[in-house]
Amino acid sequence: MRGVRGLAAVIAACALAVACGGRPVRTADAPPTAGSGGVPVDPVSSLPKLADKSAAAEGVTTLRTPIPTDAVMALVRRLFEAFHEREPALIEPDLDDVIVDLRSESEPTRPRYTIVNEWRARMKSTQAYEQLDVEAMYRSQDVEIWARDELGLPGRPSRPSSMGEGDLLVRIPVATPRLAADVLFGEEIKLLLRRDGARYRVRGYGEVLPK
Template identity: 30%
Template sequence: MAIDPASAPPLARDTASTEGGLVTLRTPLGVDQALATVGAFFRGVVLEDNDSLEVLFTRDALALNISTGNPGGSPSATLFWTQRLRRLDYTKLAGEIVYREPEVEIYRADDAIDASPHPAIRAEALGEGDVVARVPIATARVGSDRLLGDEVVLWLRREGNRYRIYRIVEDFQLP
């Protein structure tokens, strides 16, 4: 009687070559997972909940402002949003429509983009499993207070069965 112990399957990947013989592919995450991350981000902002925002960011997440060029480097997204929540009152957005989910555009690396709707959206720069969400903002200001840019672009990276934010691109200056 021959006993062949079961070996562990190879680690799951988004893509793989058949040259290795046995491969394990993971199912791509749906658009609903990207939209869930977008929704969680804006809920955290409106509730001014640093803890829920921090969970959404990767450890190396950056906040980018393409209009300034930011010669001094890009700040950590966690630090940038902590400062924003201290300086501005985002609870004023409670009850307002911040963005409309049907208007959110999702781009993947294999999407062919003829004319990018935003300078930060470059599908060729995305890694395996990454997506970009372009979120047009419906309510950027409340009264005279500008709280958000006209659009927010979130670069999302797959971690397990969800997306986390690793870049936020917005045309916004802290007052």
């Protein structure tokens, strides 16, 4: 009720001011207009840009909530689960529309379906993937996750030229590249991950299979 009385008092004051020849009263919600020496003001200010990190010289930015490392590790596991189940559909939703081939220095790109078809052919060629547990394919404690500015230094992996700010390079040493005479994986797998909202997608893939 206190708010209603206050509003009534404001309305009465406005009516009295107009009746006495006073200037119209502008409410707080109405933007100022040009005229009578006033300066136009845009009532809608632009939102700060989103970023993963910010420097003082960049002005006002809104830092995005970091994606937990567990989300990256879960994506890595889905990749190996897809091979274990011999079903590429388990990992396909995590792939970008265009995949960078990290095996070549020129880093050519190719449509997602081409790498999915390659994986499907590999999965169908041998049943050994089913015979090997996911935990035996790779060891989670050996997985390396690198930010862009951490790469290119002595003793560290090289930085892919297609890697952007906020991307991650994931290096996965393969624990069991072979099972008997069957070649399952290369010695290591590299993933280039790019943020897509609150998740990562595979932007690049690199794996050299032994001949």
